[in-house]
Amino acid sequence: MTKTLHHRACHLCEAICGLTLEITEERNGGPRITSIKGDPQDRFSRGHICPKAVALQDIQNDPDRLRQPMRRIGNQWQPIEWEDAFVLVAERLAAIQEQHGRNAVAIYQGNPSVHNYGLMTHSNYFLGLLKTRNRFSATSVDQLPHHLSSYLMYGHGLLLPIPDIDHTDFMLILGANPLASNGSIMTVPDVEKRLKAIQERGGKVVVVDPRRSETAAMADQHLFVRPGGDVALLFGLLNTLFEEGLTRDSHLPVDGLADVQQAISAFTAETMSPLCSIPAAQIRQLARDFAAADKAVCYGRMGVSTQAFGTLCHWLLQLLNLVSGNLDRVGGALCTQPAVDLVAATSGGHFNVWQSRVSGLAEYGGELPVSALAEEMLTEGEGQVRALITVAGNPVLSTPNGRQLEQALGGLDFMLSIDLYINETTRYADLILPSTSALENDHYDTTFNLFAVRNVSRFNRAILPKPDGALHDWEIFVGLAKAFAARTQSTLKPTIAPAQMIDMGLRAGPYGDASSFKLSLATLDQHPHGIDLGALQPNLATRLKTDNRRVQAAPAAIMADLQRFATLRAPPLEELLLIGRRHVRSNNSWMHNYHRLVKGKPRHQLLMHPDDLARRDLSDGQRVRISSRVGAVEVEVLASEDMMPGVVSLPHGWGHARPGVQMSIAVEQPGCSANDLTDERQLDELSGNAVLNGIPVKVEAA
Numbered sequence: 001m002t003k004t005l006h007h008r009a010c011h012l013c014e015a016i017c018g019l020t021l022e023i024t025e026e027r028n029g030g031p032r033i034t035s036i037k038g039d040p041q042d043r044f045s046r047g048h049i050c051p052k053a054v055a056l057q058d059i060q061n062d063p064d065r066l067r068q069p070m071r072r073i074g075n076q077w078q079p080i081e082w083e084d085a086f087v088l089v090a091e092r093l094a095a096i097q098e099q100h101g102r103n104a105v106a107i108y109q110g111n112p113s114v115h116n117y118g119l120m121t122h123s124n125y126f127l128g129l130l131k132t133r134n135r136f137s138a139t140s141v142d143q144l145p146h147h148l149s150s151y152l153m154y155g156h157g158l159l160l161p162i163p164d165i166d167h168t169d170f171m172l173i174l175g176a177n178p179l180a181s182n183g184s185i186m187t188v189p190d191v192e193k194r195l196k197a198i199q200e201r202g203g204k205v206v207v208v209d210p211r212r213s214e215t216a217a218m219a220d221q222h223l224f225v226r227p228g229g230d231v232a233l234l235f236g237l238l239n240t241l242f243e244e245g246l247t248r249d250s251h252l253p254v255d256g257l258a259d260v261q262q263a264i265s266a267f268t269a270e271t272m273s274p275l276c277s278i279p280a281a282q283i284r285q286l287a288r289d290f291a292a293a294d295k296a297v298c299y300g301r302m303g304v305s306t307q308a309f310g311t312l313c314h315w316l317l318q319l320l321n322l323v324s325g326n327l328d329r330v331g332g333a334l335c336t337q338p339a340v341d342l343v344a345a346t347s348g349g350h351f352n353v354w355q356s357r358v359s360g361l362a363e364y365g366g367e368l369p370v371s372a373l374a375e376e377m378l379t380e381g382e383g384q385v386r387a388l389i390t391v392a393g394n395p396v397l398s399t400p401n402g403r404q405l406e407q408a409l410g411g412l413d414f415m416l417s418i419d420l421y422i423n424e425t426t427r428y429a430d431l432i433l434p435s436t437s438a439l440e441n442d443h444y445d446t447t448f449n450l451f452a453v454r455n456v457s458r459f460n461r462a463i464l465p466k467p468d469g470a471l472h473d474w475e476i477f478v479g480l481a482k483a484f485a486a487r488t489q490s491t492l493k494p495t496i497a498p499a500q501m502i503d504m505g506l507r508a509g510p511y512g513d514a515s516s517f518k519l520s521l522a523t524l525d526q527h528p529h530g531i532d533l534g535a536l537q538p539n540l541a542t543r544l545k546t547d548n549r550r551v552q553a554a555p556a557a558i559m560a561d562l563q564r565f566a567t568l569r570a571p572p573l574e575e576l577l578l579i580g581r582r583h584v585r586s587n588n589s590w591m592h593n594y595h596r597l598v599k600g601k602p603r604h605q606l607l608m609h610p611d612d613l614a615r616r617d618l619s620d621g622q623r624v625r626i627s628s629r630v631g632a633v634e635v636e637v638l639a640s641e642d643m644m645p646g647v648v649s650l651p652h653g654w655g656h657a658r659p660g661v662q663m664s665i666a667v668e669q670p671g672c673s674a675n676d677l678t679d680e681r682q683l684d685e686l687s688g689n690a691v692l693n694g695i696p697v698k699v700e701a702a
């Protein structure tokens with residue numbers, strides 16, 4: 001028996017913690033993972049780890065995880081050889097496109113795509129050949145407003161200023177719960193310690209959230225906001241800064257600020273207060289506190305992007321940082337300078353160049369809002385979607401009105417899923433192609449180094465051998481591309497392995513051959529704990545990609561959306577508004593099949609304020625029926641003083657009790673799906689991002 005230690009980043013969430021894995025090799029058996037711990041030598045994560053990382057071994061060993069391609073015949077799944085599977089896909093997709101046009105094939109890419117670098121480098125090698133405009137992803141149920149506001153203001157959708165959490169004195173957090181999520185569009189392992197450090201150096205953390213979340217509970221101040229009301233709060237804050245002369249000059253070249261000031265002159269704290277349910281005096285005081293701090297940063301995430309004015313919210317967050325002098329400033333919000341620089345390597349993007357067929361929703365960066373996916377399948381006529389490819393996604397549980405999507409999936413001519421499980425979505429596929437597990441694959445964080453609170457770089461080789469006959473995700477795409485090119489007699493450019501691409505990106509990047517760092521794959525191989533490239537530094541002025549290389553404070557598309565804001569009304573008092581929540585032991589929809597993570601008391605219940613329960617004659621622990629415009633679910637309710645009255649909270653990603661789901665542990669504690677209640681017609685109309693928070697619902701005894 002031999003034991004070896006390996007170091008590697010955890011790929012499960014955006015925190016990218018460094019791990020130390022102990023692998024034990026038995027004489028007569030294969031290698032086994034015998035311990036997973038945080039890596040104290042990782043200078044970025046400093047030994048931090050959460051319970052999900054320990055479950056990496058459960059993912060590895062899960063008997064429900066698919067290990068070979070599976071083909072569905074009726075309700076039966078049968079193994080199929082890789083080559084046969086590739087030829088079958090090529091034949092079916094080519095035939096559908098020949099008969100119904102290119103757009104008859106749709107694509108949905110899910111969240112783990114950005115946690116798996118081979119998917120980042122190679123999915124388009126195949127998907128690009130399809131030349132379909134019906135491309136969708138989890139972006140439009142998540143962070144599209146971040147990208148769109150950055151694209152419009154800074155000229156590139158990935159120029160996302162990151163909170164300089166280690167140097168700020170005042171952190172204002174809206175719609176994020178990093179203590180549960182471990183941070184998002186802010187790659188920050190060990191976030192709790194870093195937030196406490198702000199308090200220890202005399203600074204302040206303020207959280208705005210309709211629930212007293214774990215992060216709100218540790219903050220110096222928590223403000224309950226009416227779901228969807230953040231836009232009004234942010235207008236009130238910005239207006240107060242202007243009105244009370246609390247702005248500071250910025251070194252950045254800026255166009256349009258005077259236009260903004262004029263356009264929002266009526267949006268005073270007093271007029272905004274009823275729309276967000278925060279007293280005007282508190283809005284004004286918050287603006288003064290924010291302005292008074294030497295170094296302050298306003299950060300908003302998922303809770304503020306998945307609402308009706310998500311893009312306005314993110315635009316306003318940027319403006320608050322800008323006019324308070326904190327954009328592109330140490331202790332404020334700073335853009336990273338990653339070793340593999342996707343911003344430098346790509347053009348800024350495009351927006352609204354084409355629209356979806358049925359509802360006319362705008363594309364962003366070549367993708368349409370996923371709320372339109374089901375209607376594109378269900379609405380007959382030229383251009384109707386007849387085939388779907390899902391890649392590392394579970395849209396039945398993740399996108400609004402999941403039941404409608406299920407109905408649409410049931411009617412497709414062909415569906416391919418590249419996934420590890422037979423789950424709520426992939427059970428509709430004709431073919432599932434499973435890749436190797438993460439530990440059998442190399443790893444580089446192309447995406448999350450871009451969002452990190454320090455500039456860091458780390459490459460990890462596979463820890464476990466690749467099983468015979470298994471393929472990495474990127475190899476599946478190469479196989480599919482070759483078969484499709486052969487079937488359609490198109491030419492295919494040669495490609496290289498993801499690791500080689502990273503090597504090239506590193507060497508051409510800011511710390512590459514032309515620098516003193518001389519970063520390459522070979523250098524990173526010598527640093528298994530990763531390399532720290534230093535704290536974030538002001539760089540936005542040189543990285544701006546707008547036409548005139550100036551910050552656009554008043555982009556036309558955003559200013560036009562102010563008209564829509566004028567229609568915002570406070571909802572009737574008796575209405576309940578549904579929001580989501582995350583738990584550190586869960587991860588979206590796909591990590592409920594590991595006993596280690598789901599044991600203990602259930603976490604999928606509806607939370608409701610005791611007064612709201614009493615008003616409906618409901619009691620703590622009772623089963624209730626929740627209904628919305630699109631559907632109804634049943635689940636247990638828990639009384640919680642942490643909820644804002646009038647607001648109820650249900651986590652998404654549950655609802656596993658569906659026929660044919662082959663996830664034996666998950667189906668035993670199924671919960672219900674929040675997205676059987678969310679409404680595909682409720683959108684941030686500017687970006688097309690789904691509204692997932694603030695859904696009007698009724699709750700009654702089941």
Ligand SMILES: Nc1nc2c(c(=O)[nH]1)N[C@H]1C(S)=C(S)[C@@H](COP(=O)(O)OP(=O)(O)OC[C@H]3O[C@@H](n4cnc5c(=O)[nH]c(N)nc54)[C@H](O)[C@@H]3O)O[C@H]1N2
Pocket residue numbers: 109110111112116138141142302391392393394395397398399418419420421423435438473580581587588589590652653674675678692
């Ligand atoms: N109501 C509500 N809905 C939400 C949210 C919310 O807060 N509330 N959050 C939204 C957000 S932020 C997101 S990002 C989306 C997520 O939505 P999705 O990305 O659609 O869903 P996931 O649950 O992440 O599903 C991931 C899938 O990828 C598979 N998988 C995991 N690893 C790999 C891999 O390495 N390769 C391959 N090929 N497959 C893999 C899993 O088996 C699973 O099927 O959900 C959104 N939906």
Ligand SMILES: Nc1nc2c(c(=O)[nH]1)N[C@H]1C(S)=C(S)[C@@H](COP(=O)(O)OP(=O)(O)OC[C@H]3O[C@@H](n4cnc5c(=O)[nH]c(N)nc54)[C@H](O)[C@@H]3O)O[C@H]1N2
Pocket residue numbers: 013014111142174175176177178180181182183184208209210211213225226227228229230301302303304307579580581582583584585586587588693694
């Ligand atoms: N453990 C765990 N970690 C995760 C994930 C997971 O599922 N589990 N998912 C990963 C993914 S894909 C993402 S995108 C990130 C998301 O990371 P975060 O953005 O931090 O997401 P949440 O933890 O859902 O926090 C959103 C907060 O917004 C609040 N909220 C809801 N509606 C409103 C509103 O109208 N206004 C305001 N101000 N607040 C509101 C909710 O109560 C909640 O506390 O987390 C990632 N990390």
Ligand code: SF4
Pocket residue numbers: 010011012013014015016017048049050051052053182189
């Ligand atoms: S917080 Fe947990 S899941 Fe996220 S990277 Fe770190 S160990 Fe992995």
Ligand SMILES: [Mo]
Pocket residue numbers: 111142
């Ligand atoms: Mo997400």
